Amino acid sequence: MDGTVQKDDEFAKAVSALQSSDHGQLLDVIDHLRALGIDRHVPLPQLVVCGDQSSGKSSVLEAVSGVRFPTKGTLCTRFATELILRRSASHSIDVKIRPSHDRSDDERAKLLAFQGPSVDTDQFPLLVEAAKEAIGLDDNAKGFSEDVLRVELSGPHQPHLTLVDLPGLFHSGNKQQSSDQAKLVKSLVQQYMKNERSIILAVVSAKNDYANQIVTELARKYDPRGLRTMGIVTSPDTLIPGSDSEESFLRLVKNEDVVFRLGWHVLRNRDFNTRDHSTKQRDQEEQDFFSRGSWTSLPADILGIGTLKPRLSNALKEQIISVLPHLIQDVERGIRGCHARLNRLGDTRGTLQEQRQYLIRTSQRFSKLVKAAVDGVYDDEFFGDPMTSEGESKRLRAVIQDLLLRFADDMRRNGRQQRIRDDSEEMADGYVGRMISRSDYLDHVHDLMRRTRGRELPGTFSPLIIGDLFYEQSKPWKALVDRYCRDVINDVKALFRLTIHTATDDTTAEGLLQKLLYPVLETRTSLFHKKALEVLEPHQHGHAITYNHYFTENVQRARQKHNEEDQARRLRKYFGAHRTDQVVSVRQEIDLSKLAGSLSIATQPDMDRYACSEATYCMEAYYKVR
16 A cells, blocks of 8 residues: 555655646646536636647647656547546545446446455556547447546645546548547547637657648637647657758747747657656656757757646646636636526425425416516516517517518408509519509409399499409408418417526426416417408408498599599690690690590490499599498
């Protein structure tokens, strides 16, 4: 046990450089938020190590944290590993697996019950192997997993920090991994990189041209200004001294190509031959490498693990300072949201009596708000800002009144099957129906009268013809009524949803909507449509009848309007004018008898045509009073 404690103390010293005393208070704030579980709801600062496959990500994470990550040849990380460092009075290590959302209940239970085989930090590779087996990704398995391995290390000298090792990015598939899995890995990496409070450690291997590595493209996508990204070049010892490749990477590290505000850093990590070397040996070999060749031209503070740790410490401090105001706002907003949800949940309701009482209070609150919306009394805070879409939807009386005004305007403009237009009349604004000239309409009336002729005298018409013409003109009414009825029901549904979600929690609200409110509203909808049809029925069938005294007045007005238009046409013809509003200068003698004759109302020699015209006047007058 003493040996384990000694090893943990050595590990604590290795990572303690990540937390300097000048920003300990800031880290304490973040630590307190983590202890409260705020990181499940509000993103907190963390270090995210990402790069292409075999770029040396795990080696970088190992150098920073002091924990040995598995680096067995071509075996790459196949799931995210979150290394959570915590300060506590005693030493402990806790290993868990966070199942992905697509796991079944049985699989989730099994993974949540996972326990690592060792509590020694030096045995961390064994923990990873055990987690792979539990997840179902042993050495013979293919693919990647969205499950997350969470390793929490606690000790009195531990900093409060989260280091994340992600699966390596790759372009295309092979026997061990498919193209679909490449998309899965990319999606997983992007999920961590898009957190604006994460510091992205973009690991680029000197073994490959950095322009062909996916990580630099993603880093610039999610951090376009390069404010929270640090580039790390690994395997510099594989470059041929004096080659173009070495010169290219030297320019990159000098921040002359891909520019990051946090700059670049170079690490020489263990390779296959030195994989068993101790941390002290590894650091010495790295120091020796950077003391010769072209690397001596670079500033010492961007070379080696010794200078990387304080750089990360300062970067983390600046990141915390920059996000802290927004972090406080997010936490306060989350607290308000939690209080609102708790208020909607109400008191505990474990017994049947408590459940009944809760439903009674919910129904009272719901009924009160709906009644206020119907009455137009919007003094409850529920109604909110009327200038917002949601606030307007809650004011049902105002919504329905506005709907009825639009209905009235729509009926006035588009309620007629066809609009009868005199020769001089222009198309009215907003009318979308069919236009027909008066002469063509009289031909239609004549054809209808011929087909329905009874005992009427020549030049007269049957009163029933007025009803036939009216019902024909009012055909669009039903479609308009149906459409606006649906709008009313939809507005009521919207109010019900908003109101019940205010009166209770979301789960209970959805249950009440689906099981109670919507079925009742469906029944009421049928009655509503039935009543609308009852009101519409007299205007669709039966005898045309009215006791409105404006009927005869409208008939006379229609006849007078037609006569005035006919007289205007005669005057234009007499004086040779093109428009009625045209000013005509008369410099000749006028034959008053001819002028009087031209202004006299002409008789209609065609008795049927006369009857059609009179029937049309009556239909238009009847349409107006209905």
